[in-house]
Amino acid sequence: MKAPFFGSLVAVAVLSTLPVLAHHSFGGTYNVDRQITIKGKIAQVTLRSPHSFLYVEVQNADGSVERWTIEGAAASQFAQQGIDKDAFKVGDPVEVVGNPSRSPNATRARLIAITRTTDGKTWGSRAGEVVN
């Protein structure tokens, strides 16, 4: 009888460490059943509440450039996960894994993981790591 109780305590402890986020509904804004990968260069980083944003410029096959909005956690949660003002520089090449917007053709995604391809530094791709 003790094991389930201990297990529930562990579950509570684990859940308590989940990021405190979602001011608006991520499930309503993004298709959380799908993942996409975006490759481009960091154009702007805004760390703020309720959510932070990475703007990534993506070059299309025809040479045109699209600006993608990658939405993630609040600034304080990002800081705990190692993303601060010094994490990226404008122009850093990155690969972003995210949930796409529910709106067709929208250049928006919810951040799941991001890799800076010049040095392989990653956020969110290690087992159990969450950056959103």
Place this chain on the structure above:
Amino acid sequence: MTTVNRCRAAAVVMLLAFGSPTVYVQENSPLDLTGTWRWLPYEDERDRTPGAYPGDYRGLPLNDAARMRADTYDEEWNATSPLLQCRPRGPAYQPKGLDPMRIDQVVDPVSRQLVALRIVYEKTPGERMIWLDGRRRPSPYAIHSWDGFSTGRFRGDTLEITSTHLKESYIRRNGVPASFRATVIEHISLQEPFLEWTFTVIDPDYLTEPLVRSATYVRAPALQLPLYPCQPEEYQPGAKYRVPHYQGGENPYLTESAVKYRMPQEGTRGGAETTYPEWRTKGATLSPPTAQYAYKPDYTDASTRIAERADAEPVRPPTYDRVGTLHVSGNVYLIAGAGGNITVSAGGDGILMVDSGAAAASDRVLAAVREVAQTLRPPEPPEAASPLSSAWLATHAPAEPAIRFIINTSGNPDHVGGNANIRRSPMFRVLGYRDPSLSLQVLAHEAVQRRLVESSGEQPLAPTDTYASDKYTLYRFFNNQAIQLFHAPNAVTDGDTIVWFRRADVIAAGDIYNSDIYPPIDVDRGGSIDGMIEALDRLVDLSVTEFMSQGGTMIVPGHGWIGDAADVGYYRDTLMIVRDRIQAMIDKGMTLAQVKAAKPTMDYDPLYGRQRGATARFVEAVFRSLKER
């Protein structure tokens, strides 16, 4: 210890125990709610973190108007609107949110009585006050806020809170609305270390029965509420503002939750019936969908006929027996109940009125102006021997107020109706020349004057002075503040004016913004839906909220209660959605009669369509102005 000392000690103990004077302690609060609290993480996980799926209305006693609002809702609107990104949760949803909270007692320093409980959530713009001192509810014309106005009382060991004056909000984060007419009743009790929070939403606009939900908090004494500097993000810099939404029947996600939860689609649609145990029997006979499909909702209940019911009401001539005054900000006041709202600047320079109300209400308006003037703080008596026989009498016997001039926001009868009566009043004493006819008396856009002069029988109401530019600044400060007028071309009419009191930061919007009625767009007098939306955009642009889309610039509507940029933003977005819907119907070749029959405003009629004829006039005006583009 000697025997004597033992006896003395025993005597002292006996005295303390039995003989001390009785101390009467009045119990301020039968339960101690003070401290910091956090939500339990295993409770309502989907509500608290990812948010409900689109179309999931389980457990909600919705009417069809609410369903239509939610069916056409796109969460991207909430995610991208600068006015919504930092929108806090109101009492209709807050306990389902993530916020830790702190509760303090507010005690009167003189009487030492408990006056209020102060609740601070992590993500709210300020302190939510639960008044326990029996104070009255604010005027129906007072501003609404995210937390509303809350009073509390103890029923045994339970605190009961009643909140009104709420802004429009939501009861689930997938577009299910909560009306600004909603009342929220909360019951809070303690089972240490847990705090049980039951909250009941009574919404005459969108619910058929009260919605009762609960949440549990646990004491967290070491928790400090973190700073929450919420800053809206401009997603697409420079892009024209738009409201993401779905046209009726085109939301592709309405069956998503039924598939994911493996339950009948009928159950996900909510409604009072689905909240009772008997529904299980019926639900067991229905099959859940195995894959998502294009769900075409059908709306038929009583909420779909609100406009018809309003139209069937008998015509009642307006009465003006409840004219009242309300402070807005700085030296600006509201006179309400006299037809259109009247905004008043009162001070040493005299009285400036924005609009004059209905003609039949003028006597009451003048009495209200006198009341406003008498609420002004009298000047301090000189700190020396007074040259007056009685400083108190001198400072508390103000002269009859002098109305210096009137500004009209439009030519609508309930805004200009009192022009002639006010001008004839002895209280109307203009600034300027010895010959009053040379001085500024009634100012409006030139289109208002032209239309009133051209219409027979209304010339006495016509403005005496006009401007014709996009922006007009009054030639001097009045009551120590600049006053600027902005012309809103082709909004309600072609002569609408927005008046900005810059120091008090109050905007008189006229009929461009009404808190609970559709705008009375008059296409024949130059009004249009596009012009309305542009004018509302300008109102939002002129306004600054204090924090988290609340407060700051006060906006006096043509009718209804004082608002702020968030209220005006909601109103503008509603008009944008309705415009898009009617445009789509026009694009399909539908006639006006067909558009009216399709009820493109049905889900907003509970909010704005409760006045006789308002909905039909609005739909027709939108249709005509789009056809005549």
